[in-house]
Amino acid sequence: MKRTTSVIRRAVLAAAAVALAAGCTAQAADPGAGGTGPSAKAPSTAPSTTASTAPGASASPSTSPTTDDAKPPSPSATTSSGAPAAEVLMKDGDETEQVRELQARLRQLDHFDRAPTGFYGTMTAGSVKAFQKKQGLERTGSVDRTTWERLLAASRKPTADELKPSTTNKLDTPDARCMTGRVLCISKESRTLAWMIDGRVVSSMDVRFGSENTPTREGTFSVGWKARKWTSTIYHTPMPYAMFFSGGQAVHYSSDFAARGYNGASHGCVNVRDRAKLSALFDQVKVGDKVVVHW
Numbered sequence: 001m002k003r004t005t006s007v008i009r010r011a012v013l014a015a016a017a018v019a020l021a022a023g024c025t026a027q028a029a030d031p032g033a034g035g036t037g038p039s040a041k042a043p044s045t046a047p048s049t050t051a052s053t054a055p056g057a058s059a060s061p062s063t064s065p066t067t068d069d070a071k072p073p074s075p076s077a078t079t080s081s082g083a084p085a086a087e088v089l090m091k092d093g094d095e096t097e098q099v100r101e102l103q104a105r106l107r108q109l110d111h112f113d114r115a116p117t118g119f120y121g122t123m124t125a126g127s128v129k130a131f132q133k134k135q136g137l138e139r140t141g142s143v144d145r146t147t148w149e150r151l152l153a154a155s156r157k158p159t160a161d162e163l164k165p166s167t168t169n170k171l172d173t174p175d176a177r178c179m180t181g182r183v184l185c186i187s188k189e190s191r192t193l194a195w196m197i198d199g200r201v202v203s204s205m206d207v208r209f210g211s212e213n214t215p216t217r218e219g220t221f222s223v224g225w226k227a228r229k230w231t232s233t234i235y236h237t238p239m240p241y242a243m244f245f246s247g248g249q250a251v252h253y254s255s256d257f258a259a260r261g262y263n264g265a266s267h268g269c270v271n272v273r274d275r276a277k278l279s280a281l282f283d284q285v286k287v288g289d290k291v292v293v294h295w
Helices: 002-028 038-044 046-053 097-108 122-135 145-154 255-263 275-284
Strands: 088-090 182-187 192-197 200-208 219-222 225-227 242-246 249-253 270-272 290-294
Touching (some): 219 242, 249 275, 255 270
Parallel strands (some): 182 290
Antiparallel strands (some): 182 192, 192 200, 200 270, 225 242
């Protein structure tokens, strides 16, 4: 009888050991294994949860599948300090009316020394860096929301004349040939273009000319043809709002002039750096209108 009882006790202990082993294996198994047996289901509750909540308990490697599979926060969504990454509102290469306002406000604070063009180039980036340095901000050269809000607080809303002044350069006395009819009166002396009708200046803008090797021709011409969108067939560069007056020479917008000012030169054309003002002029000028290039 004792022998039988001993055999039964051993069998019970062996069965318990097998059941315990099966439970540990299921708990450590891949949560996505899809076990359906009783031993696969049972360990999905208390053991790991209790371990994570008990005072002083160390983290168990076999934590809840839900915790293991949770997606970590994206490191790109925040900066190293945990703050949201700065949103860039304006940067090099942009050409908008907001950029024009930026330039006008910077000019009020003596950080921008020319008429606003609406084009964000190297000169604008340099002005922004100077403002950022004065404000104790990171000198990125681009405008994020903090830089813009600081600028709004330090300046006032620009007037229409501040946004679109006649020219940076002062107009000189018009050439006598410009005093009658419809004329693009272009002065190499003052580096300006004045759109004149019967001796009255309708609008004006800054211009630059060709270099010594590729000079802009002087004399009296007329607009031979116009092209709102044109690319040079020789230099393969864009020439928006082109108004041709002498062979391949034309009055046209230049993004390089807008970005670098008088640090460059054209290949003989008359460059304009204010796209918005030239666009309005382009719509007014007709083929056949007079062009006078003079000193």
